[in-house]
Amino acid sequence: SAQGSVGEQVDHKIIGIDPGAGLMKATEKAIKDYGLQGWELVEGSSAAMTAELTQAYKDKKPIIVTGWTPHWMFSKFEMKYLEDPKGAYGKDEQIHTIVRKGLKEDQPSAYAFLDKFEWKPEDMEKVMLDIADGKKPEEAAAQWVKNNEETVNKWVEGIQPAEGKKLTLAYVAWDSEIASTNVVKAVLEQKLKYQVELSQVEAGPMWVGVSNGDVDGMVAAWLPTTHEDYFKKLGENVEDLGPNLNGTKLGLAVPTYMNVNSIEDLKK
């Protein structure tokens, strides 16, 4: 077309996120598997990526981002994943809750709730969307807890409040994990009377922190694929409480106004 190839339109750039994200590793793999020589994966952050996407979308400009589900970008914008016939991004997986060894004995109430915590993609999306629309994460989380009293009460049923005990949760500033971690904090504080501190770190330090006991836990482990490397290295030293969310997806995402459907088309 008059605009040239998709590569020319976007200056052969894929807008990525933080380098510790499994999504970045998967995208490096996609670049290799699909033979996208000359393409650059731009490092940044979850927030920088969505800021760039928001601006491009407003201007109806072409852009390719590293995307994932659950994410508010798919409700605020008309977006599509590029087909991935080679399976570079792996299959659908789960988000797991991971805690430090010994938490069960030291903090049985927190442990019992974290073990029980499980919600749906649409729950997480609701909180993410409120934050994207300008609510503070704590406010969006408190609102969700208020609107979902029945679900929340089931999570904490029969668990003894901890009366001011301290707990630290690690997370990465990914939009999905900002949402989940703040909801878990709200429940621990409101329902179980914990004093929760959130530690915002990169993906590597998040895993290391739980494995060496510096933090008590996290709800941000994407397994078995996205955080496979971290789990292989540190999985022995943590306790995996299993999935807290089912129904994820990773890939390259573009606005639907772009005339491209598959990662294979980026070669042209």
Ligand code: PBE
């Ligand atoms: N993400 C969101 C993370 C996990 C949560 C898909 C950007 C990643 O490690 O890629």
